[in-house]
Amino acid sequence: MGKRIITVFAAVMLSLALAACSSEDVSGSAAERVEAAGDEREVLIQGGNFYFDSEEYHVSVDEAVKIIYQDIEGAHGIHIANTNIRLRNNESVVVKFREPGRYKITCSLYCGVGHTSMTAYLVVE
Ligand SMILES: [Cu+2]
Numbered sequence: 001m002g003k004r005i006i007t008v009f010a011a012v013m014l015s016l017a018l019a020a021c022s023s024e025d026v027s028g029s030a031a032e033r034v035e036a037a038g039d040e041r042e043v044l045i046q047g048g049n050f051y052f053d054s055e056e057y058h059v060s061v062d063e064a065v066k067i068i069y070q071d072i073e074g075a076h077g078i079h080i081a082n083t084n085i086r087l088r089n090n091e092s093v094v095v096k097f098r099e100p101g102r103y104k105i106t107c108s109l110y111c112g113v114g115h116t117s118m119t120a121y122l123v124v125e
Contacts, residue, residue: 048073050114077108
């Protein structure tokens with residue numbers, strides 16, 4: 001009896017977790033690196049203790065953008081979900097997003113008690 005309840009509970013938790021993921025993120029590798037032409041629009045993301053300077057950053061599908069990360073307080077970094085984009089202080093990358101979506105940005109460097117609360121979204125539309 002107890003075992004069966006645990007199995008049902010685990011199944012419910014798993015389906016909730018999957019539902020939460022699919023509503024926030026898109027699957028697959030969403031961004032491709034492109035050669036910098038020098039005139040890309042710059043998207044500056046800044047991080048402090050323990051926040052990013054905006055809740056959302058906006059880019060257009062197929063727009064070449066230069067994503068730049070800077071620390072304004074403490075030492076942090078960013079990882080953008082569904083991409084291999086990981087940046088530390090003063091690093092940048094020129095990319096195009098192929099798919100619209102809300103891509104979660106998290107701190108990529110363990111920075112202390114507020115680390116897990118450092119989230120924002122890159123909105124591609
Ligand atoms: Cu952190």
